[in-house]
Amino acid sequence: MEAKAQAQFAEAFRDDPDFAVPDVVAHAEHVIVGEWLEGTPLSRLIADGSQEERDAAAGHYLEFLLAGPQRAGLLHADPHPGNFRLTPDGRLGVLDFGAVNRLPDGLPPHLGSLLRVALDGDHEAVVAGLREDGFIKQNIDVDGEALLEYLEPFLAPARTETFTFTRAFLRDLFAHINDPRKPQWGVGLCLNLPPQYLLIHRVWLGGIGVLCQIEGEVRVREVLSAHLPGFAEAPDLT
Template sequence: MVDLPRKAVTRTARLAALPLGYAGRTAWGMGKRLGGKPAEVVLSEVQQRTAEQLFRTLGELKGGAMKFGQALSVLEAALPESASAPYREQLTALQDNAPTMSTQQVRDVIAESLGPDWRKQITWLDGAAAAAASIGQVHRGTWQDGREVAIKVQFPGADEALLGDLRQLARVARGISPVFPGLDIPALVAELQDRAAEELDYTLEGEAQQVFAEAFAGDPEILVPQVVFASERVLVSEWLESEGSLARVIAEGTEEERDHYGEQLVKFTFAGPARTGMLHADPHPGNFRTIPDEDGTPGRLGVLDFGAVARLPGGAFPEAMGRLLRDASENRADVLLAGLREEGFVRPGVRVDADALLEYLSPFVEPMTAERFRFSRAWMREQYERLNDPRSPHFTMATKINLPPEYLLIHRTWLGGVGLLCQLEAEVPFRALLEESLPGFAE
């Protein structure tokens, strides 16, 4: 059972200890090596011990710590197998499970939002949590009109836990970075800080969810539950019956399921902005549910959790984004460089070789050059290692590329989505889906 709010000093101390723990285990590992133990065995032991402390701490503290862990979980596919294997079990647990608060705490929060007569509106409430996440948990219930509903209740003190954790994570981010070499941990924490205020207000989440629910109403492939009631700390939606989340498909799904739900994930990601003006910006497995058809074959993809959405300028993906990706996919190196300069990705006066830039961007381009593309952990690791190898001619290219602010959340969501597709090992008609939904991509 979660005990929130926790004393700030305790949470701060546990988060501050994360880089110290990694440093201590590294020193312990050096001692083992000096004692004659093989380097690769020592490295694996250090990683395993680090994973156990890091992700146990993140999961137990919830709040910003849990949210940070969930964000890392999507990027797991990018890590070398030697690094990701010890983390995978802990990361998967963060994607779909979390500790719970007591039934009485749940009732107290509901009463604060719906009033002392809340039982007239919620005629039945399951005392056991159906799901839990970083700042709240979900209970099944029945609304006054007979509808089955999901009642999302925010943890008491979630605001203090979320904001406090993120402040402390910002302080220790560089110390945590060695655990995930090559990932920009400080930038990831900064982005979570920027989104924190909106995610704490379930009223805003309810408004965004209802826009998506109406936009996808009757869609044969995507299901977003209708919102029944929303307040700052309680969100009631129609119950979504499913057989589990994408975390289940990642762990044990068939090839048919992986390809089917991977394709639906891409369709939803790119169709959302065109229909709603917003981008669902939290692509981790727990937010997507699988709904089989009556005959048991893979069916619709259910989408949950609209606390993190990007309200796009102009109500759609930038048209230039589609043009640039098309130019890259068709090897128009000089045209691509000129377009990137115009959009601010390459600053004035910075000298860049057009062909080298095109090669550097190949991880973004390759999936759209084939009729169907198979995403995989092996492919993502190959790209990760190529771009983060100091001996590679592409290594310095990152210093010449600028990410304009209006593309920041789009970029993070794109990377998270690709990471999720690689965890699924899904094969999808990526180019055809972009031609269908991404402005500027189809000529």
């Protein structure tokens, strides 16, 4: 199954100017042999990479996580920095396809529309959309304005043309949502995670964590517009 997923990614990104996915050479029940991929692991860039390298790696990293479902019908669901490397020609090399989410139709377009209306401050539409997708159960009442306040740190990267992910941002984000002394903590308890979004949620949170380790400047809105269905179009939650 992993070999099949890797081959599917390799075909979808073949000869891509920004990404490199090695082909599968051979595989058996417990072993996969793939093409060798030269490059500097993200873990090394995190430790001592230049700012230029950090910016390039962070931008490609976010773009790949969003572009995979649209191009390959699969979401790479293990965003660990050890699975990515910057190749000598400046592409992002991607490894380890043991954890994937099969999304033959790409990411749900509702996600992009919800993000847009949240950025616009339409709390009623956000509550309605989250309820429709199962994030808010029908018997749970949620204050829309409080919900947007709870979500604000997750929305912040998309509010400007570029955003620099930092460790300080990550600390503030988790302090914001995990401090029981703050009113928004109770809002988080009202939210539900539908099973179909489990791996998407894992990639979302894990990806933010890796971006904050890289500490690169990313054109987040541009990447979202290009690769998150529903974000660039006018919001439509019907």
